[in-house]
Amino acid sequence: MTKKVIPLIDSRSFLPPSLPPTLPSILEAPTGLIADELGRPLHDLRISVTDRCNFRCVYCMPRAVFDKDYAFLPHTALLSFEEITRLASLFVAHGVHKIRLTGGEPLLRKHIETLIAMLSALKTPDGKELDLTLTTNGSLLAKKAQALKDAGLKRVTVSLDALDENIFQRMNDADFPVSEVLRGLDVAHQVGLGPIKVNMVVKRGVNDQEILPMARYFKNTPYILRFIEYMDVGASNGWKMDEVVPSAEVAQLIQTELPMQPVAANYLGETAQRWRYADGIGEIGLISSVTQAFCHDCSRARLSTEGKLYTCLFASAGHDLRALLRSECSDQEISSVIGQLWRARDDRYSELRTQNTEGLASPRKKVEMSYIGG
Numbered sequence: 001m002t003k004k005v006i007p008l009i010d011s012r013s014f015l016p017p018s019l020p021p022t023l024p025s026i027l028e029a030p031t032g033l034i035a036d037e038l039g040r041p042l043h044d045l046r047i048s049v050t051d052r053c054n055f056r057c058v059y060c061m062p063r064a065v066f067d068k069d070y071a072f073l074p075h076t077a078l079l080s081f082e083e084i085t086r087l088a089s090l091f092v093a094h095g096v097h098k099i100r101l102t103g104g105e106p107l108l109r110k111h112i113e114t115l116i117a118m119l120s121a122l123k124t125p126d127g128k129e130l131d132l133t134l135t136t137n138g139s140l141l142a143k144k145a146q147a148l149k150d151a152g153l154k155r156v157t158v159s160l161d162a163l164d165e166n167i168f169q170r171m172n173d174a175d176f177p178v179s180e181v182l183r184g185l186d187v188a189h190q191v192g193l194g195p196i197k198v199n200m201v202v203k204r205g206v207n208d209q210e211i212l213p214m215a216r217y218f219k220n221t222p223y224i225l226r227f228i229e230y231m232d233v234g235a236s237n238g239w240k241m242d243e244v245v246p247s248a249e250v251a252q253l254i255q256t257e258l259p260m261q262p263v264a265a266n267y268l269g270e271t272a273q274r275w276r277y278a279d280g281i282g283e284i285g286l287i288s289s290v291t292q293a294f295c296h297d298c299s300r301a302r303l304s305t306e307g308k309l310y311t312c313l314f315a316s317a318g319h320d321l322r323a324l325l326r327s328e329c330s331d332q333e334i335s336s337v338i339g340q341l342w343r344a345r346d347d348r349y350s351e352l353r354t355q356n357t358e359g360l361a362s363p364r365k366k367v368e369m370s371y372i373g374g
């Protein structure tokens with residue numbers, strides 16, 4: 001009996017498209033210590049729970065592309081909460097100890113707190129709780145923070161690109177007040193969803209004049225502000241290198257008014273370079289994915305809304321784990337596929353792009369951030 005011919009969609013070179021996708025012939029039990037081709041462990045899993053969003057950030061879902069005719073995924077295509085939890089448990093057995101829910105806007109997914117409760121019940125092989133977190137644009141945070149906390153979410157990261165209403169709107173192309181995002185931050189802090197990070201993507205000529213106001217505003221708050229270089233993710237944002245404000249420039253600008261000192265990373269693989277204010281009050285992070293790539297210790301896997309595994313934010317193809325879930329595959333079989341894919345991983349797009357910015361950035365086919373999750 002031919003039980004499984006698995007439609008693993010894959011255009012990666014290590015599995016030529018003509019090879020029929022099959023399960024590994026030898027099934028292995030996960031050791032929790034898996035490493036890829038470049039020796040990088042599998043520690044983080046980002047799960048996109050929806051490809052929809054109520055914002056249209058110009059760097060992520062430009063309205064001209066994501067318009068009223070855009071075909072978002074139908075509900076049946078989405079992984080169910082049970083499917084997400086089943087996969088998450090297999091990733092945890094391989095060594096994942098941090099799970100981030102993202103999207104699209106994750107708080108738009110109905111009953112997200114039910115999923116959070118299911119994920120927060122998972123334990124690492126040595127019995128520890130997961131670091132369970134979520135990235136949100138903050139628009140629904142004030143309303144949902146308490147339910148998220150009660151369900152077991154540990155903390156949140158909130159995206160906020162400006163304090164000035166007009167500039168905020170120019171970045172997110174939605175009619176939404178800054179004050180409501182700030183209220184979301186406040187409620188999240190009150191209910192204990194901290195430490196809370198605030199992500200600001202900086203796009204030259206659009207919101208770079210907000211760097212100092214944001215630094216001043218968040219300096220004496222419980223929130224850690226992080227400046228993110230505008231990335232060439234996806235194919236729809238029309239990315240150009242001259243719209244990137246390098247982190248070094250951001251640091252230099254802040255230093256003119258608020259002296260800072262660099263701080264050591266909290267852990268291996270931390271994406272942000274940390275800087276502490278010299279007066280001892282507060283710190284910021286700089287995420288330099290374009291000018292100082294950090295692929296060498298990237299331990300992140302990404303699961304798309306419809307259950308494809310991406311081993312890099314800039315991958316052009318994913319591996320269809322949903323097909324395995326919806327076939328007769330056992331946990332051990334799916335786990336072996338995950339192990340096989342991670343071991344074969346050699347992605348380091350940002351490092352290659354840093355070496356050849358103009359050559360790589362535009363022509364390559366890449367998946368959209370709102371689909372794969374940031």
Ligand code: SAM
Nearest residue numbers: 059060103104105135136137159199230231374
């Ligand atoms: N909707 C949620 C939000 O905005 O926080 C979660 C999904 S969003 C794709 C995750 C993160 O990716 C956000 O902090 C967003 O600012 C960031 N992001 C999206 N497109 C980006 C780009 N082109 N360059 C850098 N960061 C980007």
Ligand code: SF4
Nearest residue numbers: 053055057060104137
């Ligand atoms: Fe939506 Fe987040 Fe993308 Fe902005 S960055 S369009 S809020 S998914």
Ligand code: SF4
Nearest residue numbers: 295298312313349350
């Ligand atoms: Fe990781 Fe790919 Fe980003 Fe490099 S480019 S840090 S490998 S996701």
